[in-house]
Amino acid sequence: MAPPLRWMASVLYLAVLSTGLYYAAAGLSPGWSPVWFAAALVALLGVEQIKPTGRGIGLLLTRMALIEVVVAFDDAGFARPLYVLVPFFAYFSLGRRWSIGLAAGYLAAGTIRASFTPGWATDPEIVSDLLMLFVGMVLTIATAAVADRQRRSRVRAERLFAELHEAQQQVAELSATAERNRLARDIHDSLGHHLTAISVQLEKAEAFRERDPTVADRAVGDARSATGRALSEVRESVSTLRADHFSLTRAVAVLADGLDGPGFSVSVELTGTEGGQRRDELETLYRVAQEALTNARRHARADVVYVSVRFGEVRVELEVEDNGRGFVPELATGNGLAGMRERVASVGGALHIESEPGRGTRVTARVGA
Structure with missing residues (x-):
């Protein structure tokens, strides 16, 4: 299942990568080497180019592992916002409950990690980081829910369109069948009886041609008259039925x-x-x-x-x-x-x-x- 808004992850990866490279180039952390940090982020960008098959659980686990690598080699803590992406992708791979569970797990892990810092509970910076992580998780799950509803609506719309197209084809086939039946009835009503009468008169003329030429001539004349009536009736019917009113x-x-x-x-x-x-x-x-x-x-x-x-x-x-x-x-x-x-x-x-x-x-x- 391919989640929508995949571009959001790539934007975050690029933002974190650009900030880390600037941090290293400016010499703000002497001795810090961003090689593995940058390599993991580039790998994450590559993951986003892979089209998932099935539910995409393998790609989810790959993202989680690479994010841990980025965080481990992050000297300034720029990569922590990437954690909010895990519940987002989990929403589409594992469902809403797993997404909320993973978000709660990352929040708990962040709180435990912060608790090792003396006075963390009264440190505005640490409390602010935890609050921002919580807000990020909530917004991510909400975004995933909205995106999933939009995706489902689009799938339903495509299915309904396909069903409508199929129904239109069936209606067209039924209309064509009805039109063929109508034409068959018209041929029978307008021409069938006349052609039968003409055939009878011609057979009569054939039968009396030797015995009574007068009767044969009269039969031919009747056949000719029937032909004229048939043509006249067809013209009148076509003219009448084609009229706008x-x-x-x-x-x-x-x-x-x-x-x-x-x-x-x-x-x-x-x-x-x-x-x-x-x-x-x-x-x-x-x-x-x-x-x-x-x-x-x-x-x-x-x-x-x-x-x-x-x-x-x-x-x-x-x-x-x-x-x-x-x-x-x-x-x-x-x-x-x-x-x-x-x-x-x-x-x-x-x-x-x-x-x-x-x-x-x-x-x-x-x-x-």
Whole structure:
């Protein structure tokens, strides 16, 4: 574990080294040789360049030993402040309790050493040194505690950032999956039925090409008309859904106008005012209307369809009812109904289908609160 503020130790080592060298150069202590004193401090500076592995207990013990060497060869007592570094590094290697214990041990050792001096208890210099050592230990432990909290906060922040990044990747993957599913439903809703009809008409034309060219030509014409309707529907859908402001009223009207014609009548009834509803909910209702109308025309063989859209403040209800041949909803296995249910469920709405053979079909979709 690498403790923060390691530069603090290097600053203290340099300060003590500079003071000792000045003391020796000025001749303030004749006969004192600062060689071992300086060598131990240089070694301590080298220790601070080593990146600790694990808890760094080995480096802690090395620092303690070198500090004792510096103090032993210190003729003027400049090195005693280095003792405050031991609890600091111990805080990160051994924990808070060991840090406080070592600080108390150094204070006790300093007091015992001072007690060998006669009258030490009344000597202002000795008492001041002990007080400064105590204050230094307290400040060192407090600094280590603050630095450790900052380090833990940084680690937590990095972990949270990593988790957030992972969550963003998961959301992106889910969004991509949802988009693929949406595109699959759009292809089925917008093109699937038309392509099926075109295929049927072309097969019919192939079958009657020799027996009845008139029927074959009519089938080719119907296929061409289906192709035109498919292209028109795709253009209208893309234009509507890409607009900055999506209007369900307009989209349903365009859809109904495109399908309304001889043999297939579509009536639209609108209640309430559109506005304030979520765009994704309105687009979902449009797709439900598109699928229901396509089913009514292609599969139910209906000739009359009623579309009702009722707007509330936030809730919108769509109802599509036809007079087709009907079916049993529980037995239906097509992709169209499954697609409608998935769409409505994706926006938190509800879909209800009422139908039975010979009685037509009613599709009701509700979105909003």
